[in-house]
Amino acid sequence: MKPFLSLEHVGVVFPADDGELEAVADVTFSVRQQEFVALVGPSGCGKSTLVRVVAGLLRPTRGRVLFPALGGGKPRVGLVFQKANLMPWRTVEANISLPLELQGLPKAEIRRRVAEMITLMGLQGFEKALPRDLSGGMAQRVALARSFVFNPSLLLLDEPFVALDALTREYLWDELLRMWRRERQTVLMVTHSVSEALLLADRVIVLTARPARVKLQLTVDIPRPRHPDLRYTPRFGELVRRLRAALEIPNLAKAAET
Numbered sequence: 001m002k003p004f005l006s007l008e009h010v011g012v013v014f015p016a017d018d019g020e021l022e023a024v025a026d027v028t029f030s031v032r033q034q035e036f037v038a039l040v041g042p043s044g045c046g047k048s049t050l051v052r053v054v055a056g057l058l059r060p061t062r063g064r065v066l067f068p069a070l071g072g073g074k075p076r077v078g079l080v081f082q083k084a085n086l087m088p089w090r091t092v093e094a095n096i097s098l099p100l101e102l103q104g105l106p107k108a109e110i111r112r113r114v115a116e117m118i119t120l121m122g123l124q125g126f127e128k129a130l131p132r133d134l135s136g137g138m139a140q141r142v143a144l145a146r147s148f149v150f151n152p153s154l155l156l157l158d159e160p161f162v163a164l165d166a167l168t169r170e171y172l173w174d175e176l177l178r179m180w181r182r183e184r185q186t187v188l189m190v191t192h193s194v195s196e197a198l199l200l201a202d203r204v205i206v207l208t209a210r211p212a213r214v215k216l217q218l219t220v221d222i223p224r225p226r227h228p229d230l231r232y233t234p235r236f237g238e239l240v241r242r243l244r245a246a247l248e249i250p251n252l253a254k255a256a257e258t
Ligand SMILES: Nc1ncnc2c1ncn2[C@@H]1O[C@H](COP(=O)(O)OP(=O)(O)OP(=O)(O)O)[C@@H](O)[C@H]1O
Pocket: 014, 015, 021, 023, 041, 042, 043, 044, 045, 046, 047, 048, 049, 050, 192, 210
C-alpha cells in the first residue's frame, strides 16, 4: 500500500545574521495511513520546522513532501501546538466552530458538530466560557477539539501536552487516543517525552541534534490499550533505554523523567 505521507531528503536552511542556519539536514521517512508516529529529538534540532514543512506552511530548501495515498491531492490538516492559541474574544464553542465557519458549512450542521465535539472532549458547561477563564488543560482540550472538528485526515501535533501537569496530560492522552480510534486520522506528533511517545505511538522516529537527520526508527510492539502503568514494566524500560541511547541522554539527566 502507498504511504500516506512521505518525506524525501527534506532539508531546511534558514537565513541567519552570520550566513545560514541549517535546521534540517536530510530527513527521509514515511507514515502509513492511520499510523500514529511520534517524532523525538534534542531541543532545537528542527522538529517544529519539520511540522511546518509537512503542514505546507514552510517550503523546504531541499527535498519534498508527498502524500502518495492521496494521488496528488493534499490532506486536510489539523494542527495543535504547545500553546492553545485560541481566539481570546471567542467563546469555547465559537473557537471550535471556527474551522467549520471558514469552510462555509450550514449553521445547523456546525451546531451539531460542535455540540458533538464538546461532549466528546468533556467540555460541557464551558460552551460560553472565554479562553481567559479556562485552565491550561481545558484550553488545550478546546484546541484539540478545534483540530478534530473538521475531520482532518492528518493530525500534526507539536508538543501539545508539554505545558500541562502530569495528571492533565494523562487525561488528554486518553482523549486523543479515543478520538484517534474513532476517526483513525494519520498522526505525526512531536514530543520530547520518551514515555509519551511509547505510550501513544505505533512508531517512534528519533532525530539527531541540529541539523536533523533520522537517527532511529523504532516500532512500538506493545499491544493497545496501553495503561500508563506499563511504564513500570521491563519491556517498556527496555524501549525507553533504546530511545534514550539514540537521544544520547546521560543516565541521570533530568530529561529522563519527562
Ligand atoms: N523562521 C526561522 N528563521 C530562522 N531560524 C529559525 C526559524 N525557525 C526555526 N529556526 C531555527 O531552526 C532551528 C530548529 O528550530 P525548531 O523550532 O524546528 O526546533 P525544535 O526541534 O522544534 O526545538 P524545540 O525542541 O525547542 O521545540 C533552531 O536553531 C531555530 O532557531
